[in-house]
Amino acid sequence: MESTIPTDHCKFAVPKKGRLYDQVTDMLKGAGVEYHREPRLDIAICKDLAMTMVFLPASDIPKYIAEGNVDIGVTGIDIVEENGDLEVQRVMDLGFGKCRLCVQAPVVKNVKDVRELAGKRIVTSFPSLTKKFFDPLDEELGVKTSIRFVSGSVEAACGLGLADAVVDLVETGTTMKAAGLEIVQSILTTEAILIANPQSTHQNIVDLLKHRIEGYITSKKFVMVTYNCSPEILSVVTEITPGKRAPTITQLTDGGHAVSSLVKKADVAKVMDELHLAGARDILVLELSNSRM
Numbered sequence: 001m002e003s004t005i006p007t008d009h010c011k012f013a014v015p016k017k018g019r020l021y022d023q024v025t026d027m028l029k030g031a032g033v034e035y036h037r038e039p040r041l042d043i044a045i046c047k048d049l050a051m052t053m054v055f056l057p058a059s060d061i062p063k064y065i066a067e068g069n070v071d072i073g074v075t076g077i078d079i080v081e082e083n084g085d086l087e088v089q090r091v092m093d094l095g096f097g098k099c100r101l102c103v104q105a106p107v108v109k110n111v112k113d114v115r116e117l118a119g120k121r122i123v124t125s126f127p128s129l130t131k132k133f134f135d136p137l138d139e140e141l142g143v144k145t146s147i148r149f150v151s152g153s154v155e156a157a158c159g160l161g162l163a164d165a166v167v168d169l170v171e172t173g174t175t176m177k178a179a180g181l182e183i184v185q186s187i188l189t190t191e192a193i194l195i196a197n198p199q200s201t202h203q204n205i206v207d208l209l210k211h212r213i214e215g216y217i218t219s220k221k222f223v224m225v226t227y228n229c230s231p232e233i234l235s236v237v238t239e240i241t242p243g244k245r246a247p248t249i250t251q252l253t254d255g256g257h258a259v260s261s262l263v264k265k266a267d268v269a270k271v272m273d274e275l276h277l278a279g280a281r282d283i284l285v286l287e288l289s290n291s292r293m
């Protein structure tokens with residue numbers, strides 16, 4: 001890998017497949033990180049940054065970053081916690097890839113208390129987190145839980161007779177229900193995070209990427225609402241649209257005001273209704289492609 005990467009480049013690890021891949025590549029595109037990845041290659045050189053993208057299994061990314069082979073990358077909180085002995089810097093939470101790591105048991109077993117599973121057979125892709133969860137129960141009950149690692153298709157373990165329960169990620173619950181499982185207890189809430197090597201020599205690029213990604217995330221959460229109003233209702237309508245810091249107000253030649261303000265996408269329909277009732281006119285909603293705050 002090193003022979004094909006310029007020695008002065010920052011290396012950014014991207015999950016090469018799985019639930020995070022599409023969301024990470026969309027985020028990078030929105031943040032202005034441009035690269036072309038050749039088919040079947042796991043390395044791509046960025047066009048406008050001294051940075052090389054390296055496509056790796058998400059479960060390996062914390063190790064590569066902690067050991068200094070890669071400077072920065074995206075993985076899940078669950079994977080960082082599973083590799084808890086590795087030293088990485090948690091740069092920022094990304095707000096996507098949200099799910100829960102849960103103890104799951106067959107619906108037909110009707111397990112109501114997770115203590116019923118202590119001392120039983122558990123299959124998981126997260127043996128460290130599973131052991132950390134069951135160890136106190138084992139000590140309390142005087143039993144020894146058997147924890148077996150599998151790299152995939154964890155949900156099939158109970159149906160195949162390999163396990164009494166599993167510890168696996170639950171996003172929508174569709175796969176879990178199809179396997180005849182139900183949640184007994186949640187262990188961890190996770191999402192995608194940006195992590196970096198604390199000793200990286202490319203801290204300037206790490207900081208630049210953080211600002212770009214923050215701007216992109218803001219642009220996905222907010223829209224710009226613009227409208228005109230009379231001086232008499234200015235204080236009323238600006239209370240409806242206070243913005244992130246404050247609205248932008250411009251004096252019009254007819255004595256009125258033009259107002260621009262950021263509004264959360266989830267609230268925009270309600271805000272437009274309130275502005276119209278308050279007397280604002282020419283209300284427009286503008287999508288954002290990126291931002292810097």
